[in-house]
Amino acid sequence: MTQNIYDDPVFFAGYAQLPRSRQGLQGAPEWPSLRALLPPILGLRVVDLGCGYGWFCRWASDAGARCVLGLDVSTSMLAEARAQNSGLAITYDCVDLEHLSLPTASFDLAYSSLALHYVADFAAVVKCVHDSLIDGGRFVFSIEHPIYMASRAPQWLMDASGRASWPVDGYCREGPRTTNWLADGVVKQHRTIATTLNTLISAGFGIRHVQEFGPSQAQVAALPELTPELERPMFLIVSAQR
Amino acid sequence: MTQNIYDDPVFFAGYAQLPRSRQGLQGAPEWPSLRALLPPILGLRVVDLGCGYGWFCRWASDAGARCVLGLDVSTSMLAEARAQNSGLAITYDCVDLEHLSLPTASFDLAYSSLALHYVADFAAVVKCVHDSLIDGGRFVFSIEHPIYMASRAPQWLMDASGRASWPVDGYCREGPRTTNWLADGVVKQHRTIATTLNTLISAGFGIRHVQEFGPSQAQVAALPELTPELERPMFLIVSAQR
Numbered sequence: 349m350t351q352n353i354y355d356d357p358v359f360f361a362g363y364a365q366l367p368r369s370r371q372g373l374q375g376a377p378e379w380p381s382l383r384a385l386l387p388p389i390l391g392l393r394v395v396d397l398g399c400g401y402g403w404f405c406r407w408a409s410d411a412g413a414r415c416v417l418g419l420d421v422s423t424s425m426l427a428e429a430r431a432q433n434s435g436l437a438i439t440y441d442c443v444d445l446e447h448l449s450l451p452t453a454s455f456d457l458a459y460s461s462l463a464l465h466y467v468a469d470f471a472a473v474v475k476c477v478h479d480s481l482i483d484g485g486r487f488v489f490s491i492e493h494p495i496y497m498a499s500r501a502p503q504w505l506m507d508a509s510g511r512a513s514w515p516v517d518g519y520c521r522e523g524p525r526t527t528n529w530l531a532d533g534v535v536k537q538h539r540t541i542a543t544t545l546n547t548l549i550s551a552g553f554g555i556r557h558v559q560e561f562g563p564s565q566a567q568v569a570a571l572p573e574l575t576p577e578l579e580r581p582m583f584l585i586v587s588a589q590r
Numbered sequence: 591m592t593q594n595i596y597d598d599p600v601f602f603a604g605y606a607q608l609p610r611s612r613q614g615l616q617g618a619p620e621w622p623s624l625r626a627l628l629p630p631i632l633g634l635r636v637v638d639l640g641c642g643y644g645w646f647c648r649w650a651s652d653a654g655a656r657c658v659l660g661l662d663v664s665t666s667m668l669a670e671a672r673a674q675n676s677g678l679a680i681t682y683d684c685v686d687l688e689h690l691s692l693p694t695a696s697f698d699l700a701y702s703s704l705a706l707h708y709v710a711d712f713a714a715v716v717k718c719v720h721d722s723l724i725d726g727g728r729f730v731f732s733i734e735h736p737i738y739m740a741s742r743a744p745q746w747l748m749d750a751s752g753r754a755s756w757p758v759d760g761y762c763r764e765g766p767r768t769t770n771w772l773a774d775g776v777v778k779q780h781r782t783i784a785t786t787l788n789t790l791i792s793a794g795f796g797i798r799h800v801q802e803f804g805p806s807q808a809q810v811a812a813l814p815e816l817t818p819e820l821e822r823p824m825f826l827i828v829s830a831q832r
Contacts, residue, residue, distance in 0.1 A: 517755040519823060556791065
C-alpha cells in the first residue's frame with residue numbers, strides 16, 4: 349500500500365500546524381485557482397481523493413452538493429474530518445488510493461488536492477476515476493509540480509547576486525522521491541507533466557485546463573517569505589473532462 | 591516582425607554546421623519522437639511552419655503528401671531548401687510567422703520543428719493554424735522546453751560529486767529570453783507549458799499527446815556528450831487535433 353505518512357505522529361503534528369490545516373481552504377494559496385476550475389457544485393455528486401481534514405468536503409456540502417464522499421488512507425485525518433467537518437451530505441471512508449475502487453458512473457466531479465503525487469500507480473487511479481464519472485463529468489486535481497519534485501537535492505540555489513534558482517535533475521527518471529518534509533523519509537512519486545497528461549488522455553479524458561501554480565503578487569506582498577516561489581511553479585493543477 | 595536571426599551571417603554559418611543541417615532529419619535526435627506522432631502522410635495537404643532547409647518538406651513529399659507548403663522568414667534558409675530539397679509537391683514561401691496567414695480549411699497536417707518559440711504572439715499562430723486545418727486535422731510541433739528556456743542563466747550547475755542540475759528561475763515570467771547560441775543576442779519567447787497547452791485548447795484543439803523530449807539511452811551511448819541531457823527535457827513536443 350501507499351506509505352501512510354499522515355499517521356506518523358511526527359508528520360501529523362507538523363501537518364496540524366500548517367495554515368491549510370488550521371485555516372482550511374483559506375490557508376491554501378492555490379485554492380482560488382482550483383475553485384475557478386470547478387463546475388457549479390449545486391446538486392453534484394462529488395468524490396474527494398485524499399480528503400485530509402475534510403475542508404473541501406465541507407465546502408462542497410455547504411455549496412449544495414447532493415452528496416460528497418471523502419476518502420483518505422489516514423485514520424488520524426479522517427478523525428479530524430469527522431470532528432471538524434461533518435455534514436449530512438458527507439460520507440468519510442478509509443481508502444488506500446493505491447487500491448481505489450469506486451462505483452461506476454456515480455459521480456459528477458472527482459476532486460483531489462495534493463494527494464496523487466503519493467500514488468505509484470497513477471494510471472489505475474485515473475482509470476477508476478474515469479469509470480466512476482458520468483459522461484461530461486470533471487476531474488480537477490492538484491499535485492506537487494514535477495519541476496518541484498524531480499531533483500535529488502530540492503533546495504533553492506542562490507547566485508552571487510542573491511537571486512534564487514531551483515535545480516532540476518532526473519526530471520525524466522520517474523519514480524519515488526524521498527524527502528524530509530515535516531518528518532523524515534516522506535516518499536512521493538515523481539512523474540513528468542507529459543506522463544500525467546498522457547495518462548489522462550489515454551484513459552479517455554479531454555484536457556480542459558492546465559495551471560502551473562505559483563503565488564500571486566498579492567500573496568507574495570502579504571507573505572514576503574513566498575518571494576522565491578515566483579521563480580518556479582510549486583503545484584500543477586489540471587482540469588479534465590470525461 | 592520576428593527577429594530573423596537565421597539571416598545573420600554568423601548565425602547562419604554556425605547553423606549550417608549543426609548535424610540537423612548537414613544530415614537532415616537523421617541529425618535531429620527528436621525526429622523519431624515527432625515522426626511517431628504524425629498521421630500517415632499519403633495524400634495529405636501539409637504546411638511546415640519554419641521549414642528551414644526543407645528536410646521535413648522533402649520527407650513529406652517523398653512519403654506521398656498531396657502538397658507541401660514550406661514557410662520560413664529566412665531567405666537564406668529558403669535558398670538552401672530550394673537547392674537541396676525541392677520536389678514537385680513542394681512550394682516554399684517567405685513568411686513571417688508573427689503575421690501568418692493561411693487559407694481556411696485547406697490542410698490536413700500542420701507541422702513545426704523548433705520555430706514557434708521565436709514567435710511572440712503564439713495565440714495568433716495557433717488560431718491561424720486551427721482555421722487552416724480541416725476538422726480532424728493535426729497540429730504536431732516541437733519547441734524548446736520551457737524548463738530549458740526559463741532561466742536568466744541557462745547553464746548546467748555541477749554539484750560536488752560532479753552531477754549536473756539545470757537551473758529554473760523566472761519560469762512564471764513569460765516573455766523574451768536573450769541568449770548567445772551560434773550568435774549573440776538570439777531572442778526567444780518563453781511561455782509556460784500551461785500557456786502553450788491552454789492556448790491550443792482555447793483555440794479549439796484537443797490535446798492528443800505531450801512529450802518532454804530528452805535523448806534515449808541509445809542516443810547517449812552513441813554520443814556521450816549528451817549525458818547531462820538526461821537530467822532535464824530539452825524539447826516539448828505536442829500533438830493536437832482540430
